């Protein structure tokens with residue numbers, strides 16, 4: 660990775676971050692010991708050796724397995740605080756954080772434990788870490804549409820903590836339209852809507868997420884590059900893409916970082932952002948992703964500043980436009996080293 664971390668202080672918002680994907684091996688072992696959960700790896704080094712993925716599914720298998728260590732409110736609080744501290748050290752000023760409640764409920768951990776545990780860290784995040792936050796509840800697209808509706812129902816007592824909904828997990832074979840009803844219900848509740856689309860799934864899933872689910876941002880969206888008419892639409896409507904370059908390399912969505920379409924997507928006029936996805940698994944947090952695209956894709960200062968600006972413009976900060984304006988001013992004032 661980057662020989663030096665020049666872009667760590669560039670102010671940025673992180674818009675594509677799965678909190679369960681920030682579980683570092685050290686914390687996984689600490690929580691396993693605290694909760695008496697057995698892991699099938701002898702130590703952190705052995706666990707790290709398992710971080711070689713052939714595709715999205717092979718990653719998801721380990722991601723869901725390790726969640727077994729998360730059991731109490733305190734565990735979720737500790738997980739979020741560890742992420743926020745690392746993110747702050749990499750210039751993240753605002754984080755919109757995904758969580759996967761179905762994966763926890765299936766293990767007997769309640770929605771309340773997850774949301775209230777995360778909230779303990781999030782409500783003090785500006786004081787403790789200098790990072791503002793939002794929480795986005797994701798539905799697992801390889802579970803049923805009914806399960807998503809039940810999950811939204813379970814979240815109702817906690818909606819004052821939740822800004823929006825998303826859609827993640829195994830994409831291929833699980834088109835966005837499967838979740839039409841729960842997205843309609845979430846819209847009626849005044850929730851923001853995003854969805855993973857075009858990571859492993861085809862460009863048509865991006866179109867469907869926009870047309871059927873009414874999403875405001877596309878998570879990943881990488882494969883839009885295969886459909887020029889879709890790119891034209893995304894440019895015209897200024898639909899933000901939350902790209903995750905290091906994730907794409909680790910999950911083999913691209914052959915190498917040098918082959919990543921980010922420069923071409925920016926040149927096409929798309930509203931791109933750069934994010935970390937599951938940083939404990941993919942080799943880097945937000946600043947690491949910025950450093951990597953600068954070093955490997957040769958993005959210049961104008962493009963890097965544009966990415967940082969886009970991250971705040973695409974964030975769900977419409978309830979605090981003053982804060983968004985302050986962040987945008989920080990981006991414009993930033994002096995590159």
Ligand code: HPA
Nearest residue numbers: 677827828829855936937
């Ligand atoms: O990169 C991802 N893609 C889909 N689902 C996910 N859940 C966690 N990370 C991911």
Ligand SMILES: [Zn+2]
Nearest residue numbers: 677827855936
């Ligand atoms: Zn993701």
